[in-house]
Each structure stands twice: as C-alpha cells, then as structure tokens.
Amino acid sequence: xxxxxxxxxxxxxxxxxxxxxxxxxxxxxxxxxxxxxxxxxxxxxxxxxxxxxxxxxxxxxxxxxxxxxxxxxxxxxxxxxxxxxxxxxxxxxxxxxxxxxxxxxxxxxxxxxxxxxxxxxxxxxxxxxxxxxxxxxxxxxxxxxxxxxxxxxxxxxxxxxxxxxxxxxxxxxxxxxxxxxxxxxxxxxxxxxxxxxxxxxxxxxxxxxxxxxxxxxxxxxxxxxxxxxxxxxxxxxxxxxxxxxxxxxxxxxxxxxxxxxxxxxxxxxxxxxxxxxxxxxxxxxxxxxxxxxxxxxxxxxxxxxxxxxxxxxxxxxxxxxxxxxxxxxxxxxxxxxxxxxxxxxxxxxxxxxxxxxxxxxxxxxxxxxxxxxxxxxxxxxxxxxxxxxxxxxxxxxxxxxxxxxxxxxxxxxxxxxxxxxxxxxxxxxxxxxxxxxxxxxxxxxxxxxxxxxxxxxxxxxxx
Amino acid sequence: xxxxxxxxxxxxxxxxxxxxxxxxxxxxxxxxxxxxxxxxxxxxxxxxxxxxxxxxxxxxxxxxxxxxxxxxxxxxxxxxxxxxxxxxxxxxxxxxxxxxxxxxxxxxxxxxxxxxxxxxxxxxxxxxxxxxxxxxxxxxxxxxxxxxxxxxxxxxxxxxxxxxxxxxxxxxxxxxxxxxxxxxxxxxxxxxxxxxxxxxxxxxxxxxxxxxxxxxxxxxxxxxxxxxxxxxxxxxxxxxxxxxxxxxxxxxxxxxxxxxxxxxxxxxxxxxxxxxxxxxxxxxxxxxxxxxxxxxxxxxxxxxxxxxxxxxxxxxxxxxxxxxxxxxxxxxxxxxxxxxxxxxxxxxxxxxxxxxxxxxxxxxxxxxxxxxxxxxxxxxxxxxxxxxxxxxxxxxxxxxxxxxxxxxxxxxxxxxxxxxxxxxxxxxxxxxxxxxxxxxxxxxxxxxxxxxxxxxxxxxxxx
Numbered sequence: 001x002x003x004x005x006x007x008x009x010x011x012x013x014x015x016x017x018x019x020x021x022x023x024x025x026x027x028x029x030x031x032x033x034x035x036x037x038x039x040x041x042x043x044x045x046x047x048x049x050x051x052x053x054x055x056x057x058x059x060x061x062x063x064x065x066x067x068x069x070x071x072x073x074x075x076x077x078x079x080x081x082x083x084x085x086x087x088x089x090x091x092x093x094x095x096x097x098x099x100x101x102x103x104x105x106x107x108x109x110x111x112x113x114x115x116x117x118x119x120x121x122x123x124x125x126x127x128x129x130x131x132x133x134x135x136x137x138x139x140x141x142x143x144x145x146x147x148x149x150x151x152x153x154x155x156x157x158x159x160x161x162x163x164x165x166x167x168x169x170x171x172x173x174x175x176x177x178x179x180x181x182x183x184x185x186x187x188x189x190x191x192x193x194x195x196x197x198x199x200x201x202x203x204x205x206x207x208x209x210x211x212x213x214x215x216x217x218x219x220x221x222x223x224x225x226x227x228x229x230x231x232x233x234x235x236x237x238x239x240x241x242x243x244x245x246x247x248x249x250x251x252x253x254x255x256x257x258x259x260x261x262x263x264x265x266x267x268x269x270x271x272x273x274x275x276x277x278x279x280x281x282x283x284x285x286x287x288x289x290x291x292x293x294x295x296x297x298x299x300x301x302x303x304x305x306x307x308x309x310x311x312x313x314x315x316x317x318x319x320x321x322x323x324x325x326x327x328x329x330x331x332x333x334x335x336x337x338x339x340x341x342x343x344x345x346x347x348x349x350x351x352x353x354x355x356x357x358x359x360x361x362x363x364x365x366x367x368x369x370x371x372x373x374x375x376x377x378x379x380x381x382x383x384x385x386x387x388x389x390x391x392x393x394x395x396x397x398x399x400x401x402x403x404x405x406x407x408x409x410x411x412x413x414x415x416x417x418x419x420x421x422x423x424x425x426x427x428x429x430x431x432x433x434x435x436x437x438x439x440x441x442x443x444x445x446x447x448x449x450x451x452x453x454x455x456x457x458x459x460x461x462x463x
Numbered sequence: 464x465x466x467x468x469x470x471x472x473x474x475x476x477x478x479x480x481x482x483x484x485x486x487x488x489x490x491x492x493x494x495x496x497x498x499x500x501x502x503x504x505x506x507x508x509x510x511x512x513x514x515x516x517x518x519x520x521x522x523x524x525x526x527x528x529x530x531x532x533x534x535x536x537x538x539x540x541x542x543x544x545x546x547x548x549x550x551x552x553x554x555x556x557x558x559x560x561x562x563x564x565x566x567x568x569x570x571x572x573x574x575x576x577x578x579x580x581x582x583x584x585x586x587x588x589x590x591x592x593x594x595x596x597x598x599x600x601x602x603x604x605x606x607x608x609x610x611x612x613x614x615x616x617x618x619x620x621x622x623x624x625x626x627x628x629x630x631x632x633x634x635x636x637x638x639x640x641x642x643x644x645x646x647x648x649x650x651x652x653x654x655x656x657x658x659x660x661x662x663x664x665x666x667x668x669x670x671x672x673x674x675x676x677x678x679x680x681x682x683x684x685x686x687x688x689x690x691x692x693x694x695x696x697x698x699x700x701x702x703x704x705x706x707x708x709x710x711x712x713x714x715x716x717x718x719x720x721x722x723x724x725x726x727x728x729x730x731x732x733x734x735x736x737x738x739x740x741x742x743x744x745x746x747x748x749x750x751x752x753x754x755x756x757x758x759x760x761x762x763x764x765x766x767x768x769x770x771x772x773x774x775x776x777x778x779x780x781x782x783x784x785x786x787x788x789x790x791x792x793x794x795x796x797x798x799x800x801x802x803x804x805x806x807x808x809x810x811x812x813x814x815x816x817x818x819x820x821x822x823x824x825x826x827x828x829x830x831x832x833x834x835x836x837x838x839x840x841x842x843x844x845x846x847x848x849x850x851x852x853x854x855x856x857x858x859x860x861x862x863x864x865x866x867x868x869x870x871x872x873x874x875x876x877x878x879x880x881x882x883x884x885x886x887x888x889x890x891x892x893x894x895x896x897x898x899x900x901x902x903x904x905x906x907x908x909x910x911x912x913x914x915x916x917x918x919x920x921x922x923x924x925x926x
Contacts (some may be wrong), residue, residue, distance in 0.1 A: 011622070020625070027755075064749050065715025083720050093790065098605045105695050114598040123593060130586060135577040138773040139905070142561045159474070162483070168554045174637060178797040207795045212762045252528030257546050292490075295549050302649050310601040310802035320554045327556065332670045334641035338774035338801055442602070448486045 004047060014049055018057035026066050026081050033079040037067065051301055104416035105451035109246065109394035109439035110275075110305065113364060117308050121353045122344065130342035137339060143331040144323075145172025145315070146339060149346040153315060156349055157373045161277065162291045163299060165317045171326055174313040174337045176275060176302035180204055180238070182329045183271055183298065186322070188212065192235030192268065197223055199426040201245050204238065215427045218244055222251035225262035237263070238271040242286045245275060246396055246425055246437045248388015256289050263296045270321070276392040278358045281366040295319045303345065305393060305441070306358050313337065365393055368440045372448050379456040393441030396422060402459060403433045415454045467510060477512055481520035489529050489544050489749065496542040500530065520577045530914070567879035569912040571739075572857035572902035573768065574711065576827060580771050585807065586818045592806035600802060607786075607796040608635025608778070609802060612809040616778060619812055624740065626762060628780045636790055637800045639738060639765035639777040643667055643701070645792045646734055646761065649785070653676065655698030655731065660686055662889040664708050667701065678890045681707055685714035688725035700726070701734040705749045708738060709859055709888055709900045711851015719752050726759045737764045739855040741821045744829040758782045768856060768904070769821050776800065776808055828856055831903045833909050842919040856904030859885060865922060866896045880917045 004021040006014060025031045037043070040058055044051040058075050061067045067075045100106065138145070144150065150167035157163040173179040184207040187194050194208060198215040205213075214232065216223055222244050228234065237259070241251040251259070263270050272289045280286070290299040294317075302314030318326055330336070348354055369390070376384045376397055387396040404421045412419060422435035442446060467484040467757055469477060488494045500506070507514040521538050524530045531540045563569065600609070607613065613630035620626040636642040647670040650657050657671060661678040668676075677695065679686055685707050691697065704714040714722070726733050735752045743749070753762040757780070766779030781789055793799070795817070811817055832853070839847045839860055850859040867884045875882060883899035903911060 023750075063745060065717055069521050078717060080717055081720060083723060083755055086756050088627075088757060089783045091629050091786055093631055093786050095605060095631070108602075111602045114601045117598070117601060119593050121592060126589060127586060135580070138577045138580060139571075139574045139773045140772050142558060151648075166554050167557055174797040177795070181796050203795060203798070206791075254528055254541060254543055257544060260546060282526060287486075292546055293549055294551060301669070302506040308601045309798075311605050312797060312799070318553045323554055323556050328669075332640070332666065333615070333644050333796065334637040335666070335772075335776060336775070338637070338775040338804060341801060341804070 003194065006047060006049070014053045015056045018043075018047070018049075018054060019060045022057065022061060023066055024079055027083050029082040031077050033077055033081070035077045036073075037075040037077070039074055078142045078156060084361040094206045096273075100418060102416060103413065103418045104456070105435070105443065105447050106418040107420065107438045107440070107443070107451060108418060109420060109437045110309070111439055112305050112308060112393060113361065113442050114308055115442075116361065116364065118353060118357050119350075121357075122155050122348060123349035125351070127341065128347055129340055133343055137343065141336050141339060142269070143169070143327050143336050144170065145337060146342040146346065149342045149349075150315075152346050152349050154356075156187075157299075157317065161274070161288045161299075163288055163294075163317060165238050165294065169318050169320065169323060171316050171318060171323075171330060172342055173302075173314045173316060173330070174312040174334065175304055175309065176273060176300050177203060177312050178273070178312075178333070178337075179300045179302075180273070181207055182326055182333065183236070183238075183300075183316075184208055185329050186325060188237050189325075190235035192233035195223070195228065195234055195237045195239075197244060198428065199246055199422055199432060202425050217428065218249060220246060220249055221255045223259065224255065225258050228262065230259070234266055234268045236269045236271060238273065240273045240275060241289045242272075242274055242277050243280075243389065243391045245273070246394065246422060248392065250286055250389045250391070250393075250397055251289075256292060259289070260293045260296060263293070269322075270296055271298045271300060273297060276305045277301070278306045279365050279392050281361055281362070281369065281390040282450045290317060295321075298322065306354065306361070311341060311345075313341055365441060368443065368445065368448065369393075369395065371445045372438065372443075372452070374438045375448060375452040377454055380459075387435075394437055394439040396435055397438055398435045399459060402462060404436065405418050408458065408462075412455060412458050415458070417451050419455065469510060469512070477516045478519040478523075481506075481510070481512075481517060482523045485520065485524060486912075489540055490546050491533040492545040494540050496540055496544070498540045499536075500538040500540070518797050519869045546553065559833065563881060565879060566876065566881045568906065568910050568917070568918055570883065570899070570901045570903070570906070570914060571881060572883060573772070574902055574905040575768050575771060575856060576905050577578075577771055578905075579824065579827065581816065581820050584624045584814075584820075588810035588816070589803065590815070591810055592803055596806055604799050604802060606790050606799050607631070607633065608800060609805040609809065611707045612805045612812075613778075614822075615809050615812050619817075620762075620780065624737070624762075625754045626751055626757075627754070627782060628757065632781050632783065632786060634779050634781060634786075634793060635805055636765075636777045636779060636793070637775040637797065638772070639736060639763050639795070640666060641800075642763045642765075642777050642779045643734070643736070644670055645789055645796065646699070646701075646763075646779075647671055649700045649788060650794050651696035652788075655676050655696035658686070658691065658697055658700045658702075660702050660707060661891065662709055662885055662895060667743065680891065681710060681712060682778070683712055684718045685712050686722065687718065688721050691725065697729055697731045699732045699734060701736065703736045703738060703753050705735075705737055705740050706743075706852065706854045708736070709745055709857065709885060711857075711859055713749055713852045713854070714752075719755060722752070723756045723759060731759075732761060732785075734757055734761045734763060737762060739768045740764070741769045742825055742828050744825070744832065744853040753780060758784075761785065769824070771816065774804060774808075776804055783825055813858060828904060831906065831908065831911065833856065833900065834908045835903045835915070838911060838915040841920075842915055850898075857900055857902040859898055860901055861898045862922060863897065865925060867899065869915050871921065871925075875918060875921050878921070880914050882918065 004018060006017055040051050040054040044054045062069055066078060068078055069075050150170040153170055154165055154167045193212055193214050195214050195216050198217050222241055223239055288299060290297040299317040303311055373386055383400045385398040420437040422432040423429035423438055426432050467481060469480055483655045498520055503514050503517040507517045524740055525532055531541055532538050604689055613633040616633055617628055656677050658677050658679050661680050685704055686702055751762060753760040762780040836849055846863045848861040883900040885895040886892035888894050
C-alpha cells in the first residue's frame with residue numbers, strides 16, 4: 001500500500017509530490033524490489049487526484065530507473081535501490097569579515113569611492129556592448145580576453161605609462177589577483193624562489209607556500225637587491241615599485257635600474273604590480289619599471305581602484321616567452337573572463353570616460369588625503385608619522401608608543417570604526433606594531449572627521 | 464647639448480616629449496652622470512616652446528630620480544642610470560582556434576543559441592542591479608559570491624533538481640570550469656587519484672597532471688564502479704551522470720546507488736557536473752546524484768548553456784567540510800566573481816525570466832535536435848548511429864567505417880564547416896575514430912541543412 005500525504009497548497013506540483021514520495025519509499029526500503037505499484041487509476045482514486053498526475057509521476061520513476069514496466073501488467077520496483085540516508089551537518093563558516101553591518105566607517109584600504117562610480121556612462125557602454133556586438137562574441141573566446149579591449153589597452157598603456165607592447169602580450173584577468181594567482185602557478189614550475197616585499201598584501205602571500213618565498217624587508221626606496229640572499233636561486237620578484245603596498249614608498253630610477261640589472265644577472269623575472277598608479281598627487285607620474293626591460297618585467301594592473309573592485313577586470317603585459325604558458329593556465333582556470341564586461345570596458349576607455357573619471361577622482365582623493373592627514377596632525381600632533389609618497393587611496397600612520405592589540409581593535413570596532421593593522425601584513429609584526437593602514441578612498445570628509453575623532457577617543461585613553 | 468626633435472602634431476604633449484627624450488638620452492648614456500641640463504629658459508628658447516613646458520618636464524625627471532637639483536644652479540644627471548636596451552622579439556602565438564572567420568557553420572559543442580539571448584530582460588535586471596544595490600556591494604565581498612544570489616539559487620535548485628542545501632554551501636564561480644579548477648586544486652591536497660570519465664571534456668583533463676588521474680571508460684550507463692581499479696586509493700570521481708559529456712549516456716538509479724556506495728566505502732568524493740540538465744526532451748528530468756548523499760557529492764553547474772558562456776557564471780554546492788577550503792582557494796584565485804553580474808542573475812531568476820527562457824529554448828533545441836537527426840538519417844541512412852539520450856545541445860554521431868583524420872577535417876573546414884572529433888576527447892582514439900560531436904544549439908535548421916549537406920559531400924567521396 002502506498003500512503004502519500006499531498007499538500008495541495010505547496011508550490012511543488014502534485015506530480016512531483018507523488019514522484020518524490022514514492023522515490024523516498026523506494027530508497028528507504030519501504031517499497032521492496034519487485035513489488036508492484038498500484039495501478040495509476042487506483043492510486044489516483046485513493047488520493048483523489050487526476051489520473052494523469054499519477055501517470056506522469058510513474059513515467060518519471062520509470063525513466064530514472066526506479067521501476068520497470070511489464071506491458072499490460074504495471075510498474076514494479078527495481079532491485080538494489082535501498083540507500084541509507086546520511087545525517088546532514090549544518091554548515092558553520094566564519095563569514096564575519098564580510099558581515100560588517102555594525103561598521104559605520106571603514107578605513108579598509110584599496111576601496112575606491114564606490115558611490116561615485118559613473119553608472120550612467122557605464123550602463124551606456126554596457127547597453128552598446130550587449131546590442132552592437134556580434135552574437136558570436138558571446139560564446140567561448142580567447143583565454144587572453146577580447147582582442148578589441150587588448151588593442152585599446154595597448155594604446156592606453158603607451159599613452160599613460162610609457163609601456164610599449166603588442167596586444168597579444170596582454171592577457172585580461174579577473175582582477176589583478178587572478179593575474180598574480182596565475183603567476184604564482186607559473187613560478188611553481190620554475191627553478192627558484194620568489195621574493196615578496198615585506199610588508200605585503202596578505203592575499204598575495206597566501207598564494208604561495210611558505211617554502212617557495214622569501215620575504216624581503218623594504219627600505220625607504222623599496223626593495224634593495226643588495227640585500228637579496230646570495231646563495232638562493234631567485235625565479236621572480238613581486239613588487240609594487242611605484243607605490244609600495246602598504247608602506248607607500250616609491251623606488252627612484254637608480255634603484256629600478258639596480259633591480260633590472262639584478263634580474264638580468266640572475267635570470268629572473270620582476271612582477272610590477274602597479275595597483276594605484278593612476279592616483280599621484282605630487283607633480284609627476286612615476287614611469288613604469290616595465291619600460292626599462294619589457295622581457296624581464298611583467299606589468300600588472302586592474303580597474304579595481306580606478307573603477308571598482310567588483311568589476312573584477314585586470315590585465316597583465318607579458319614578456320613574449322610567457323604568453324603561451326600563462327594563456328594555458330588562464331584557460332584551465334576559467335576559460336576567459338566575462339566578455340560583456342570586457343566589451344563594456346573597451347568602449348568606456350575609447351569614449352574617454354576612463355580618463356575623465358580618473359581626472360575627477362584624482363581631485364576627490366587628493367582632497368580626502370589632505371583632509372585625513374590634517375585630522376591626524378590635529379588630533380595626534382607629533383605622536384603620529386605619515387609614511388609614503390603622496391599617492392593612492394590609503395596612508396600608513398604610525399602612532400608613537402602605541403600597540404594595536406586585538407582588544408583595542410575590537411573596542412574601536414565596537415564604536416563602528418574598522419581599522420587595519422599593518423602588523424597583519426608582515427613577517428615582522430613587532431617592527432610595525434604601532435602602524436595602521438588607513439584607506440580613505442571611500443570615506444567623505446565628514447566620515448573621516450567622525451572616524452578619526454573616534455580613533456582619537458580610544459587611543460587617547462591609553463596615554 | 465640636448466637635441467630634441469619635437470612633433471607638434473603628436474597626441475603626446477610637448478612636456479611628455481621633452482621628458483621622454485631626455486630620459487632616453489640618460490638611459491642610453493648620451494647624457495652622463497653629473498652633467499648639467501641646460502636651463503629651462505635656454506632649452507625653451509632653443510626649442511621654440513613655452514618655458515613652462517620645459518619646467519614641467521624637468522620636475523618630472525627630478526621626481527623620478529633621473530636628475531638632482533642644486534638650488535640656484537640647476538638640474539644635474541644622477542649617477543648609475545645607464546641601462547642597455549634589450550631586443551624585443553615579436554610575440555608569436557597560435558590563436559587560430561579562436562580566429563575562425565572562414566567558418567560559416569560551426570558544429571562546436573556546448574554553445575547555446577547565442578542570438579536568442581534575452582537581451583532586453585537581462586539589461587533590465589542589470590540596470591536595476593546597478594542602480595538599486597547599496598554601493599557597499601561594489602567593493603570586495605564574500606569569495607563565495609553574493610548572498611542574495613546564493614539564497615535564490617538554493618531555492619531554485621530545490622525546486623528544479625531536488626537539491627537541499629543551505630546558501631552557505633553554495634559558492635559562485637566564474638563558470639563551471641572555475642569550479643572544476645578549484646576542485647582540481649583541492650584534490651591535489653588529498654591522498655589518492657581522481658577518476659575521470661573517458662571520453663571526457665579535454666579542458667577538464669588539462670587541469671590534472673597525468674599521474675594524478677585515472678581515465679575510466681564508460682559503458683552504456685556511464686561509469687561503472689565495478690571496473691574501478693582495486694589497488695589504487697581514489698579521492699574523487701568527476702562525472703556527468705545525467706548526460707555524459709560527450710557520449711550522452713544517462714546513469715540509471717541503480718548505477719547511481721552503486722556509485723554512492725563506492726564513494727562511502729572508499730571515503731571519496733563525487734563531483735556531479737550537471738552541465739546541461741535543463742534540456743531534456745524525453746518526458747522526465749532525471750534527478751541529481753547530489754540528493755542521494757549531499758555530503759559525498761559536489762554538485763556543479765553553470766549558466767553557460769541556459770544563458771550564454773560569456774557570462775562566466777557557475778556555482779557549486781559543497782559538502783559542509785569543503786566550504787572553508789574551497790572558499791580559501793577561490794579567494795586566492797580571484798577574490799570573488801564579478802558582482803554586478805551576480806546581482807543581475809539573482810534578479811533574472813527571481814523575476815521568473817530564467818524559467819521562461821529555459822522553457823523557450825527547450826522547444827527550440829528539441830526542434831533542432833530532431834531536425835539534425837532527421838538530416839543525418841536522410842543523408843547517411845544506416846551508416847550513421849546516434850548515441851546518447853534525448854537531451855542537451857549536442858549529439859554524438861558514429862559514421863560506420865569512416866576515420867576522421869586531419870586531412871578530412873581540414874578539407875571540410877575549407878568548405879566553411881567546423882566539426883569536432885570525438886577522438887580528441889579520449890585516451891582511446893581508435894575506439895572513437897568514426898565519431899563526431901555535433902553541437903546544434905547555435906545552428907538554425909537552415910544552417911543544419913547546409914552543414915550536413917557539406918559534410919555528406921565530403922564523406923560520400925570516401926565511400
């Protein structure tokens with residue numbers, strides 16, 4: 001006897017309910033092998049439903065192999081279909097890093113002004129990309145990304161950063177993080193270790209095994225090849241020469257030349273992560289390391305800072321011998337980055353919107369930076385030191401004699417202010433225990449006022 | 464003497480040109496260490512340009528460390544700035560796979576009808592996602608993807624595929640390829656080998672080292688655990704149980720239960736790649752393997768077939784113990800998938816547009832499938848065998864006695880028709896030398912007519 005309790009208010013169709021109940025009974029051995037199901041007419045009448053409902057449910061069971069049919073006789077349960085059901089544990093994952101409803105003012109670094117994203121211009125470009133592109137563009141395509149965007153980028157990079165490259169040397173990635181991730185896979189196949197700057201961006205650190213890397217402390221000009229280990233083969237150097245993350249140092253040309261010479265002597269590659277080069281507030285755009293030796297330097301950047309991180313569009317300029325291996329790694333990572341986004345970005349650059357937006361944001365960020373430094377000097381006077389050159393969307397502030405321990409961070413968070421310790425981004429936490437990384441890109445002057453006031457209230461208590 | 468040839472018609476500013484020329488002379492040792500630059504006044508007059516142009520160029524050179532300034536005296540070249548320029552090779556990469564201008568009719572598999580993408584509905588959802596979302600959504604977010612989309616998907620999967628899961632078990636990926644790529648990295652950390660179906664999708668094969676995998680030939684019900692090697696530890700099985708790619712077999716419930724029992728006995732995981740389950744033309748949607756044991760099965764799918772591949776949106780449903788490790792792998796791969804696309808897809812599903820589109824496409828593809836099979840039977844009569852159940856957007860056709868060698872493929876391509884050999888997707892090419900994978904999703908009935916006629920012309924010559 002098949003007992004089925006139907007729920008006539010359920011969103012689930014009656015056919016689906018009948019099917020699911022019978023299946024459940026089979027899997028749980030309530031209906032045994034070779035047992036005959038009631039005729040569809042009989043079951044329909046018992047359940048007071050239309051016969052077609054039962055016929056459809058029976059057909060599904062048959063098609064999936066739960067039953068076999070004997071012509072003129074009916075449906076029978078197949079053999080060996082009993083399966084004990086497992087207990088399901090509840091998922092327990094710590095997502096707290098992203099669930100910050102209690103945070104009113106976040107000094108998280110690397111976040112641009114999200115509310116100033118040029119929505120109308122972007123949407124215009126997106127609409128055009130959607131309606132004006134050949135539909136063949138919407139299948140699978142080049143792992144290296146859309147040719148039109150790569151061409152536009154090659155022009156753009158030449159004009160803005162003095163970078164000379166062919167469009168086939170460019171690979172579009174899902175943010176610069178994917179570029180670095182592909183490179184970390186590439187370096188695993190090389191003979192030698194990879195040098196990372198210290199302090200560093202911990203996302204990059206996490207891409208490498210500890211035994212594959214050397215953390216090299218920077219000085220006031222960034223990485224110094226004179227300090228590199230003499231007895232270890234180095235295959236790559238990953239660095240941020242124009243605005244070191246997080247310290248904000250800029251490597252002058254003499255240091256850059258030493259780095260290139262080191263790379264040539266030791267046959268290694270340099271990865272130039274140019275993550276916020278668009279924003280410099282002193283009078284000069286420092287040129288790229290890439291132009292000094294395009295066959296030794298991998299240039300890497302993204303639109304995360306100049307547009308917004310959630311677009312996940314980045315790119316690399318590769319030495320010619322790396323095009324094929326990186327291309328293959330990208331293909332087995334995700335085939336290619338989303339294409340409509342690439343076609344949109346292509347138009348966005350070609351229409352001059354990118355330049356306009358950068359120009360506008362540069363003056364916004366310059367003001368915010370100036371305001372933040374003014375506030376810090378006002379509240380903390382000679383107890384605070386600001387590190388790094390005038391660029392980007394974050395600063396490093398060192399508070400003399402203070403230690404940012406968990407309890408302090410927590411109590412500041414309790415007042416709705418999120419701050420980042422530099423000590424979480426280094427192998428030498430003691431050296432940087434008094435340093436904060438303060439992102440200001442996404443904070444208005446009013447928010448900066450409030451945030452620094454709250455920070456002062458907490459730090460003041462400690463003195 | 465500084466000789467600079469200016470191009471007044473160049474897009475490059477005069478300041479940039481002056482700066483670049485002097486820099487070039489320094490790097491190439493034409494201006495030596497401690498040599499003094501002419502005064503800005505003098506150079507401006509020589510070049511017949513405004514003095515401010517030269518002043519700006521000099522400031523850039525100073526800021527970048529090419530020169531040093533002595534107050535009241537002028538600008539001098541810094542030491543050690545000579546750098547020999549490297550020769551640049553031209554990039555030579557074979558992109559021919561994606562440059563198919565000569566192909567008029569492509570039987571490439573896994574491509575849906577790209578010209579039927581519901582542009583207006585998608586754009587409506589995109590606009591809403593852009594304008595109605597909190598701007599805080601546009602920074603960095605959960606590596607697992609937008610919570611709203613994960614919730615919507617959890618509902619959708621329950622209704623469509625009988626999958627019960629919590630939204631935190633879902634991770635949004637850039638297509639199912641990224642999901643498989645993350646899993647391949649996960650399996651590298653496990654003790655044991657991974658079983659792949661043979662024939663397979665070569666993109667998946669390429670994610671694994673040869674010594675990490677076992678290619679297991681399928682039979683008419685897919686993978687048979689009775690044939691798995693007895694003396695090798697297996698950590699994972701990657702399979703397409705509802706519609707094997709490419710052969711099109713469907714595993715009945717008895718085989719599914721055997722697979723689950725195998726996985727339990729040998730403590731291994733099953734990856735259920737459900738790549739085209741939305742399209743079944745017989746009367747039943749075969750249920751997922753996942754529902755039989757959600758803690759042993761990773762369910763994986765994408766919107767590439769039901770929407771279009773270029774969106775690059777896929778997802779996985781993970782057993783609870785895998786959430787954290789996969790979450791970490793995703794974070795260091797690309798942080799998160801593009802967010803606006805996720806917010807758009809969320810609305811697209813919630814408004815019922817996805818269901819409508821699938822419904823519509825199902826009848827389109829069913830017609831195309833029927834038409835293609837009709838054509839094959841018409842032209843090749845009893846020389847052709849169609850493999851697989853009635854589902855998806857491709858078929859496998861076996862042409863008795865024929866061998867698809869390179870020359871044959873090339874001559875068919877010469878007539879504008881692209882076909883895929885099954886033998887490129889197997890470790891046993893001899894077994895499948897007479898088989899073609901024919902994708903019909905993106906071909907109209909007229910194109911199918913023309914394509915199969917051309918195919919027949921070429922194959923007929925051989926008999």
